[in-house]
Each structure stands twice: as structure tokens, then as C-alpha cells.
Amino acid sequence: MKRLLLDVMTACAVLLVGTVVGMAAEAQFPNLSDKKDLVIKRGFTKDALACIECHAKKMPGIVEAWKQSRMSHAGIACYDCHVVEKRSPMASQCEGVKGTQIFISPMVSSKTCSRCHPQEVEQFSKSGHAVLAGMPVCDPKKLAGKMLRLMYENEGAAFMDDIKLTLDGLTPKDMPPSNRAARASGCQMCHGTQVELGPDNKPINETWPGGVGMRYPDGSIGNCTVCHTRHKFSIADARKPEACGACHLGPDHPNIEIYFESKHGQQYLAHGDEWRYDSAPDTWEPGDYTAPTCATCHMSGIGELATTHNINDRLKWDLVHKKSVLRSGERGDGAKADVLMRKVCVNCHSRTHTDIQMNTLDNAVALYNKFWDGAVKMKQELGKKGLLKKDAWKDGFQELMYYLWHHTGRRARQGAAMNAPDYAHWHGFFQIFQLYKDMEDLYEYRMKNNTFEPLSPVMSTGPY
Numbered sequence: 315m316k317r318l319l320l321d322v323m324t325a326c327a328v329l330l331v332g333t334v335v336g337m338a339a340e341a342q343f344p345n346l347s348d349k350k351d352l353v354i355k356r357g358f359t360k361d362a363l364a365c366i367e368c369h370a371k372k373m374p375g376i377v378e379a380w381k382q383s384r385m386s387h388a389g390i391a392c393y394d395c396h397v398v399e400k401r402s403p404m405a406s407q408c409e410g411v412k413g414t415q416i417f418i419s420p421m422v423s424s425k426t427c428s429r430c431h432p433q434e435v436e437q438f439s440k441s442g443h444a445v446l447a448g449m450p451v452c453d454p455k456k457l458a459g460k461m462l463r464l465m466y467e468n469e470g471a472a473f474m475d476d477i478k479l480t481l482d483g484l485t486p487k488d489m490p491p492s493n494r495a496a497r498a499s500g501c502q503m504c505h506g507t508q509v510e511l512g513p514d515n516k517p518i519n520e521t522w523p524g525g526v527g528m529r530y531p532d533g534s535i536g537n538c539t540v541c542h543t544r545h546k547f548s549i550a551d552a553r554k555p556e557a558c559g560a561c562h563l564g565p566d567h568p569n570i571e572i573y574f575e576s577k578h579g580q581q582y583l584a585h586g587d588e589w590r591y592d593s594a595p596d597t598w599e600p601g602d603y604t605a606p607t608c609a610t611c612h613m614s615g616i617g618e619l620a621t622t623h624n625i626n627d628r629l630k631w632d633l634v635h636k637k638s639v640l641r642s643g644e645r646g647d648g649a650k651a652d653v654l655m656r657k658v659c660v661n662c663h664s665r666t667h668t669d670i671q672m673n674t675l676d677n678a679v680a681l682y683n684k685f686w687d688g689a690v691k692m693k694q695e696l697g698k699k700g701l702l703k704k705d706a707w708k709d710g711f712q713e714l715m716y717y718l719w720h721h722t723g724r725r726a727r728q729g730a731a732m733n734a735p736d737y738a739h740w741h742g743f744f745q746i747f748q749l750y751k752d753m754e755d756l757y758e759y760r761m762k763n764n765t766f767e768p769l770s771p772v773m774s775t776g777p778y
């Protein structure tokens with residue numbers, strides 16, 4: 315077992331902790347458990363030590379992970395992140411603090427981190443990982459109820475139970491818990507959701523825990539543990555592609571698959587275990603690694619670029635939605651981002667190589683948009699003649715159109731952006747033109763016969 319000496323200068327801890335209550339009293343420094351050999355020398359208050367001591371027995375997994383973190387070495391403990399004021403909407407008491415004036419919460423939002431890491435939280439909150447990530451699950455009204463219907467009515471099978479959905483409230487009221495299961499086990503774990511609290515200030519309706527864009531009852535947005543897994547909270551973990559692959563995978567955004575297929579990912583697979591991941595922020599440079607990970611291109615400091623927690627800073631195009639446009643407004647600043655992303659590449663490639671790669675991406679975007687515009691034109695004409703079904707999931711044309719942008723279209727664009735020829739081609743443009751030709755057939759049949767084809771030829775299978 316590892317021996318951990320928490321040898322921290324109290325003065326320094328007080329400075330960093332700022333407003334945190336109760337740092338005054340010094341503790342007794344007992345051995346926390348005879349077999350584990352953990353010695354706390356100084357830096358913790360009596361109350362802060364009590365949490366560690368008892369939890370080392372009750373939840374040793376958490377305490378062991380925390381012991382490996384840099385923050386534990388800096389004297390940041392359970393107390394600093396989990397203790398809340400009595401009036402906090404999230405305040406409750408665990409077995410160990412019942413009857414005391416100490417209140418705790420199992421929920422820890424980015425607001426807690428911002429006490430000591432204001433810059434990271436500020437950058438994060440301007441990124442697509444914050445408000446926008448939670449939007450599909452939390453603000454169904456903003457998406458005209460479409461996502462609500464998808465989550466509860468279709469995937470949640472409410473359509474089979476004759477349950478009326480209203481757009482009031484975050485979790486549709488009066489529906490059996492099983493209708494919530496698709497949201498809670500899927501969307502929420504990547505996107506996040508709004509935590510709903512019961513009378514004891516504990517989460518209800520399975521609205522916690524959740525993904526990157528979690529919205530907490532203290533009004534803040536963001537779950538920092540999605541990349542910095544608790545309770546180690548390491549930057550090394552976050553620099554590895556697996557941290558991102560937890561959510562960026564699958565048929566509709568296969569970023570980890572794309573990465574492993576690229577030359578960069580192949581280098582990571584071949585040599586990644588020889589690379590160094592724990593260099594201090596802004597000093598992690600080529601030499602520590604020979605090819606970039608997701609973090610290198612999208613977040614890390616490299617060359618003249620500083621680290622950013624705003625993953626939109628280096629994105630030129632919108633490669634997510636139906637039509638790809640230059641990013642602007644809440645989605646970023648495409649022109650500026652183009653300059654920044656090229657600055658990443660030129661640490662390892664020539665300007666010529668980089669410009670060619672970026673031209674290829676621009677051309678792939680233009681090609682994809684051409685297919686999309688053609689599809690929109692057909693859809694408009696069908697719409698004018700009343701030849702679109704109200705339920706898009708029972709309409710072959712509309713279903714194919716969904717796969718065109720949401721699955722194959724993203725794969726083609728993102729495969730081209732991140733140097734994965736198989737995704738750009740076989741999972742991408744090859745399937746795009748096939749979908750397009752099938753859509754043309756359906757369009758022509760409907761226009762000629764002024765009615766729908768007898769049965770959807772798609773039957774929800776779609777291209778993987």
C-alpha cells in the first residue's frame with residue numbers, strides 16, 4: 315500500500331482556500347487506519363479530518379482515489395468540496411454529521427471548483443460543454459419539444475401507454491418511472507440534466523448524477539469529473555483520448571473511433587504508454603508525446619497557445635448540425651478559431667501540409683452541404699404537396715434525411731477534419747450518396763403518384 319504524507323504548508327492552504335470555513339484549528343494527525351498507513355501530518359482541521367477518517371472505513375474506494383490526487387497533497391479534502399452552508403438548497407447531513415452544524419452535499423458543482431480554479435470554470439462555462447450540452451435534456455422547450463418527445467414519448471415508450479406529454483416541467487409529471495429510463499441511462503449521462511430535489515434536498519427522478527452539462531440547484535452549470543475522474547482529478551487522465559471517448563463515440567459522433575483510425579491515434583496506440591502525461595499545465599509539449607491526443611488539438615497549451623477549457627476556441631466549422639456554417643455567436647468564432655487550430659499543427663507539420671489538410675476540410679464541408687441542400691429542396695417540394703407524414707419516424711424519406719446529416723453526414727465531415735479516411739469515405743460520403751439516391755426514389759414515387767409508397771423501405775434500420 316502506498317504511504318501518503320500530507321505535508322502541506324497550512325499558510326498556503328489557507329490562502330488558496332479563501333472563503334472556506336473553519337481552517338483555524340489544527341488537528342491531531344492520527345494514523346487513519348492501522349493497515350493503510352496514512353499519516354496526516356498537518357493542514358487539516360479536526361472537522362475535515364473526521365470526514366476522511368470515517369469515510370476511510372465506510373467508503374475506502376473514494377478515500378484511496380483521493381489520496382492519489384494532487385489536491386490531497388495540497389491539503390484539499392472532502393470538507394472543502396462537500397460541505398455546504400445550511401441554507402444551501404443542496405444541504406443535507408450524512409450519518410457522520412447528524413446533529414452537528416455541518417451540512418454536506420453529494421452534489422459538487424463547478425461553482426465549488428471555481429473558488430480555487432476561477433479561470434478554468436470561466437472558460438468552461440463559455441464552451442459548448444456548458445449551457446449548450448445540457449440544452450437538449452434540460453430545455454426541451456427551446457428545441458420545440460422535439461427532444462422531449464424523443465426522450466419520453468418515443469424512446470421512453472409513452473406512445474404505447476397513451477400518456478399525454480406536456481412541455482411543463484423538466485420531467486413530465488405523472489408518468490411511470492420506466493418512461494424516464496431512456497433519458498436517465500442515456501442522454502443525461504453524456505449531456506447532463508437539471509437536478510430535481512426532494513424534500514430532504516436529495517436528488518429525485520434519477521436526475522443525478524449526469525454528464526458534462528449538469529445543472530445544479532446552486533444555479534451553476536458543469537460537471538468537471540467527466541474528464542477529471544473523481545477522486546483523483548488528474549490532468550494526466552484528461553489528456554488521454556479515453557477521457558473524451560466516454561461520450562464522443564458511436565454511430566453519430568465516432569470521434570474516438572476516428573482518432574484511433576488516424577495516424578495520430580495509431581501513434582498513440584503504438585507508443586502512448588511511453589509518453590508523459592503529467593507535465594505541469596502549459597508545459598506539456600511535443601517531446602512528452604510524438605502525436606497529438608484530443609486534448610492537444612482542442613484544449614492543451616502547445617507552442618504559443620495557452621491551455622483552454624473552452625473547446626470551441628479552436629473550431630472553425632459547425633460539423634454537428636444539419637448544415638455546416640462558419641461558427642459564430644454562442645457557437646464560437648470560426649475565423650479566429652481557424653488561425654488557432656493551425657497553430658497547433660505547425661508544431662509538428664509544415665505550413666504547406668497544414669494548409670492542404672485545412673483546404674481538404676473546407677472542401678469536404680462544401681461537398682456535404684451540397685447533398686444537404688439537395689435534400690432540403692426535395693423535402694420542401696414534398697411538403698408543399700402534403701407528401702410528408704406528420705410522424706417523421708414513420709416516413710421513410712424523413713428517416714433517411716435524418717441519417718443523412720446526423721449519422722453519415724457527421725462521420726464524413728468529422729472524419730475529414732480529423733484525418734480518418736475510412737470514416738470520411740466508407741462510413742461517410744459513400745453512404746451519403748446511397749441515402750441520397752434512395753431519397754430521390756421516394757421523392758419521385760411520391761411526386762408521380764401523389765401518394766406515399768406502400769411501406770417504409772427503411773424500417774428504422776438506417777446505415778450504421
Ligand code: HEC
Pocket residue numbers: 365366369373376377380385390391392393394395396420421422423523524537538539544545547
Ligand atoms: C476537489 C473536490 C472534491 C474533494 C476533495 C472530494 N470530493 Fe467527493 N465529489 C466531488 C465531485 C465533483 C463529485 C461528483 C459530484 C456530482 O456528480 O455532482 C463527488 C462525489 C462524491 C460522492 C458521491 C458520489 C458517489 O460516488 O457516491 C461521495 C460519497 C463523495 N464524493 C465523498 C467524498 C469523500 C469521502 C471525500 C474525501 C476523501 C471527497 N469526496 C473529496 C468532489 C470532491
Ligand code: HEC
Pocket residue numbers: 361362364365366368369372392393396397407408409410411416418419420516
Ligand atoms: C462517523 C462517520 C462519518 C463522518 C465523520 C462523516 N461521514 Fe459522510 N457518510 C458516512 C456514511 C456512513 C455515509 C453513507 C450513508 C449516508 O449517506 O448517510 C456518508 C455519506 C456521505 C456523503 C454522500 C451522501 C449522499 O447522499 O450520497 C457525503 C458527500 C459525505 N458523507 C461527506 C462527508 C463529509 C464532507 C464529512 C465531514 C464534514 C463527512 N461525510 C463525515 C459517514 C461519515
Ligand code: HEC
Pocket residue numbers: 330331334384385387388390394395422423424426427428429430431538539542547548549550
Ligand atoms: C479549496 C481549493 C480547491 C478547490 C475547491 C478545488 N481545487 Fe483543484 N486544486 C487545488 C490546488 C491547490 C491544486 C494544485 C495541487 C498541486 O499541483 O499541488 C489543485 C489542482 C487541481 C487539478 C490538477 C491536478 C493535477 O493532476 O495536476 C485539477 C484537475 C483540479 N484541481 C480540479 C478541481 C476540480 C474539478 C474541483 C471541483 C470539483 C477542484 N479542483 C476544487 C485547489 C482546489
Ligand code: HEC
Pocket residue numbers: 446447449450451461464465469497500501502503504505560561562563564566567633634724
Ligand atoms: C454517448 C453520449 C451521448 C448520448 C447517450 C447522447 N448524446 Fe447527444 N451528443 C453527444 C455528443 C458528444 C454530442 C456532440 C456531437 C458533435 O459535436 O459532433 C451530442 C450532440 C447532441 C445534440 C446537438 C447539440 C446542440 O448543441 O445542438 C443534441 C440535440 C443531442 N445530442 C441530443 C441528445 C438526446 C436527446 C439524447 C438522448 C435521446 C442524446 N443526445 C444522447 C453525446 C451523447
Ligand code: HEC
Pocket residue numbers: 424427428431434435438443526536537538539540541542549552553594595596597598609613614615621623
Ligand atoms: C472536456 C474535458 C475537461 C473538462 C470537462 C474539464 N477539464 Fe480541466 N483539464 C482538461 C485537460 C485536457 C487539462 C490539461 C490541459 C493541458 O494539457 O495543460 C485540464 C487541466 C485542468 C487543470 C490544471 C490547470 C490548467 O488549467 O491546465 C485544472 C485546475 C482543471 N483542469 C480544472 C477543471 C475544472 C474546475 C473543470 C470544470 C469546470 C474542468 N477542469 C473540466 C480537461 C477537462
Ligand code: HEC
Pocket residue numbers: 441442443446447448503504505525526540541552557558559560561562608609612613625626629634645
Ligand atoms: C460526459 C460526456 C463528454 C465528455 C467526457 C467529453 N465531451 Fe465533448 N461534448 C459532449 C457533449 C454532450 C457535446 C455537445 C455540446 C453541444 O451541445 O454543443 C460535446 C461537444 C464537444 C465539442 C464540440 C463543441 C460544439 O459546440 O459543437 C468538442 C470539440 C468536444 N466536445 C471535445 C471534447 C474533448 C476534446 C473531450 C475530452 C478532453 C470531450 N469533449 C469530453 C460531451 C462530452
Ligand code: HEC
Pocket residue numbers: 555558559562567569570571573578606607608609611612628629630631632633634655728731732
Ligand atoms: C490533430 C488534431 C485533432 C485531434 C487529435 C482531434 N481533433 Fe477533433 N477536430 C480537429 C479539427 C481540425 C476539427 C475541425 C475543426 C473545425 O470545426 O474547423 C475537429 C473537430 C472535432 C469535433 C466536431 C466539432 C465541430 O466542429 O463541430 C469534435 C466533436 C471533436 N473534434 C472531438 C475530438 C475528440 C473527442 C478527439 C479525440 C478522440 C479529437 N477530436 C481529436 C482536430 C483534432
Ligand code: HEC
Pocket residue numbers: 577578581600603604605606610611655656658659660661662663668671672733
Ligand atoms: C505532436 C505532433 C503533431 C501535431 C500537433 C499534429 N500532428 Fe499530424 N501527424 C503527426 C505525426 C507523427 C504523424 C505521422 C506521420 C507519418 O505518417 O510519418 C502525423 C500525421 C498526420 C496526417 C497523415 C498524413 C501524413 O502526413 O502522412 C495528417 C493529415 C495530419 N497529421 C494532420 C494534422 C493536422 C491537421 C494537425 C493540426 C490540427 C496535426 N496533424 C497536428 C504529428 C502531429
